[in-house]
Amino acid sequence: MNNLIEIGKKYPSNKNRFGFIQIYEKYFNDIRNDKINILEIGIDKGDSLRIWRDYFPNAKICGVDIVKKDFKIDGVDFFFGDQSDEIFLKTIIDKFNSFDIIIDDGSHISKHIISSFNYLYPYLNNNGLYIVEDLQTSYIPRYGGSRLKLNKFNTSMNFLKRLTDCINYEQNDRPFYEKNKFDGMIKYVHFYQNIVFVKKEASKKYYHPNKKQKSFINSIKKLFSKVFY
Numbered sequence: 001m002n003n004l005i006e007i008g009k010k011y012p013s014n015k016n017r018f019g020f021i022q023i024y025e026k027y028f029n030d031i032r033n034d035k036i037n038i039l040e041i042g043i044d045k046g047d048s049l050r051i052w053r054d055y056f057p058n059a060k061i062c063g064v065d066i067v068k069k070d071f072k073i074d075g076v077d078f079f080f081g082d083q084s085d086e087i088f089l090k091t092i093i094d095k096f097n098s099f100d101i102i103i104d105d106g107s108h109i110s111k112h113i114i115s116s117f118n119y120l121y122p123y124l125n126n127n128g129l130y131i132v133e134d135l136q137t138s139y140i141p142r143y144g145g146s147r148l149k150l151n152k153f154n155t156s157m158n159f160l161k162r163l164t165d166c167i168n169y170e171q172n173d174r175p176f177y178e179k180n181k182f183d184g185m186i187k188y189v190h191f192y193q194n195i196v197f198v199k200k201e202a203s204k205k206y207y208h209p210n211k212k213q214k215s216f217i218n219s220i221k222k223l224f225s226k227v228f229y
């Protein structure tokens with residue numbers, strides 16, 4: 001069987017040009033023969049979907065694009081719509097239920113990357129991977145990024161960086177935590193140049209306060225907010 005790098009050479013996807021294929025090989029090799037569901041946002045000419053189709057013999061694959069395509073790819077389902085439209089994304093979930101790999105190579109607009117992640121991550125299976133490509137756009141204003149204000153809250157990179165706190169946040173200082181809805185659901189966040197791999201794993205140790213504890217915690221937080229941070 002050809003490896004991913006050899007298969008990649010057959011199809012002129014940007015994934016080859018930017019060196020992503022070599023990184024993908026490291027993450028996908030172990031699950032290559034599994035029965036998995038794969039979703040990629042961004043079909044373009046279909047080259048990356050052909051790569052996945054050839055590489056994963058037992059996978060169900062679907063591609064999403066805002067622009068309707070006049071071609072088909074055997075073994076791949078196409079869905080046409082906007083990645084930031086939850087009603088549209090729900091039609092995909094209604095058909096596939098959940099995914100093991102989700103790749104966002106769509107609009108690259110920070111707002112879209114964040115809204116797609118917020119909607120789709122709950123439908124990523126345990127041990128699944130959520131990948132976002134072309135993160136250089138996080139520093140480009142027309143994609144909602146910023147070159148100058150590196151701490152701008154709603155850029156794709158800052159959203160993804162905040163996920164790193166969800167990994168081990170549960171272990172210390174509980175009452176003063178600002179909760180993130182992905183706390184206890186992130187195994188790792190691996191950044192490479194222009195691409196990130198987020199691995200899902202439900203944490204067993206995560207602390208979930210009940211309603212009463214929450215309101216007590218909030219009043220303490222208010223009281224001490226100037227001292228503790």
Ligand SMILES: C[S@@+](CC[C@H](N)C(=O)[O-])C[C@H]1O[C@@H](n2cnc3c(N)ncnc32)[C@H](O)[C@@H]1O
Binds near residue numbers: 047081083
């Ligand atoms: C970089 S190309 C995808 C390349 C492809 N994944 C590959 O590696 O061969 C990005 C694609 O995202 C699509 N796109 C742009 N905005 C989108 C949106 N809001 N929702 C879904 N797809 C979008 C574009 O039409 C374009 O085909």
